[in-house]
Amino acid sequence: MQSQPRKITILGIETSCDETAAAIVTDGKVIRSSVVASQAHLHSEYGGVVPEIASRAHIENLYPVLSKALSQAGVTKDDIDAIAVANQPGLTIALIVGVTAAKALAFFWNKPLIAVNHVHAHLQAAMLQAENLELPAVALAVSGGHTCLYDCESPLELKLLGTTTDDAAGEAFDKVASILKLGYPGGPVIERAARAGNPRAIDFPRTMLGPDSLDFSFSGIKTAVLYHCRGQDMLGEDRVASMSGQEIADIAASFQAAVIDVLVKKTLRAAEQVRAKTVLLGGGVAANSALRETLEKVCGEKRYRLLVAPKSLCTDNAVMIASLAWHKYRAGVFADLALEPKASA
Numbered sequence: 001m002q003s004q005p006r007k008i009t010i011l012g013i014e015t016s017c018d019e020t021a022a023a024i025v026t027d028g029k030v031i032r033s034s035v036v037a038s039q040a041h042l043h044s045e046y047g048g049v050v051p052e053i054a055s056r057a058h059i060e061n062l063y064p065v066l067s068k069a070l071s072q073a074g075v076t077k078d079d080i081d082a083i084a085v086a087n088q089p090g091l092t093i094a095l096i097v098g099v100t101a102a103k104a105l106a107f108f109w110n111k112p113l114i115a116v117n118h119v120h121a122h123l124q125a126a127m128l129q130a131e132n133l134e135l136p137a138v139a140l141a142v143s144g145g146h147t148c149l150y151d152c153e154s155p156l157e158l159k160l161l162g163t164t165t166d167d168a169a170g171e172a173f174d175k176v177a178s179i180l181k182l183g184y185p186g187g188p189v190i191e192r193a194a195r196a197g198n199p200r201a202i203d204f205p206r207t208m209l210g211p212d213s214l215d216f217s218f219s220g221i222k223t224a225v226l227y228h229c230r231g232q233d234m235l236g237e238d239r240v241a242s243m244s245g246q247e248i249a250d251i252a253a254s255f256q257a258a259v260i261d262v263l264v265k266k267t268l269r270a271a272e273q274v275r276a277k278t279v280l281l282g283g284g285v286a287a288n289s290a291l292r293e294t295l296e297k298v299c300g301e302k303r304y305r306l307l308v309a310p311k312s313l314c315t316d317n318a319v320m321i322a323s324l325a326w327h328k329y330r331a332g333v334f335a336d337l338a339l340e341p342k343a344s345a
């Protein structure tokens with residue numbers, strides 16, 4: 001009788017932005033624990049993430065988050081085969097907290113260290129439950145810091161097809177929520193406001209950047225919302241405070257529809273270019289129901305198999321880090337203790 005391959009259990013750590021997270025995952029799929037400490041309340045008054053505040057909060061949160069992840073999974077250091085950490089891309093002074101902790105644990109527990117790309121990990125969340133990946137596959141990672149299209153050959157082989165030339169899609173949601181004084185993070189509050197609005201009320205620009213381009217630009221739409229509320233070139237007064245709830249809802253719905261239009265059209269464009277059989281969607285903005293439903297509809301029409309990250313694993317978490325790290329473990333791709341955080345991918 002053939003013996004079963006040994007199960008591999010990985011501790012994942014995530015501190016790239018404003019969530020401190022740790023998770024224990026076995027064989028890339030079995031989630032033994034997932035703990036996320038959000039700092040959104042610390043950044044809300046600024047309408048975006050303040051790196052210094054994020055870094056200090058990671059320092060404060062990391063130990064309790066790690067302890068909870070271990071105890072919820074019912075494991076000790078002896079059950080863990082490797083320590084994985086997101087080391088890029090992200091805010092350097094935020095990443096450095098997780099990277100330093102992961103290196104210390106790897107050193108003192110004598111475990112291998114695995115470095116994970118945070119954006120690639122968002123797509124791993126979409127592959128988590130898929131038994132196989134029918135190729136070619138196009139993957140859209142859409143978050144607060146990134147909007148990227150990839151030709152995805154495997155969880156570890158992602159060829160960049162296009163990326164944002166200015167603001168990421170999530171960043172546009174956050175900035176528009178700030179203009180509309182709806183709070184932070186912007187995605188969920190815009191989505192909520194948009195439910196009562198008319199997506200055709202205002203014709204915000206859809207920047208496509210040329211007929212074959214797979215790059216993205218969302219700074220134009222953000223400026224268009226700003227001018228809509230403050231007058232052309234910001235020469236008028238800020239009308240937001242005196243707008244009715246319906247007016248705000250119409251702006252939110254029209255903005256959301258324009259962003260989704262661009263994301264979906266570019267994804268289809270990429271899928272056509274690589275003759276994709278599968279489309280993957282992950283990242284914080286992938287939590288948006290309207291985006292999920294629109295992509296589901298068009299992928300159904302075009303007969304692409306759509307794999308979407310579960311809503312609970314769209315925004316930052318450490319399950320995706322530990323899960324992608326399992327593929328690296330099997331491929332023998334380890335980092336050494338000189339690992340550094342990197343702001344860009």
Ligand code: KG4
Pocket residue numbers: 017122142143144145146169170171173174185186187188191283284285286287288289314315316
């Ligand atoms: O992936 P993520 O947690 O962090 C980064 O890697 O940046 O993504 C956070 C982003 C924020 O910009 C947030 O506004 C956006 O994801 N987001 C959403 C929704 N939930 C979170 N955007 C649109 N609709 C949502 N429901």
Ligand code: ZN
Pocket residue numbers: 118122143144283284315316
């Ligand atoms: Zn993220």
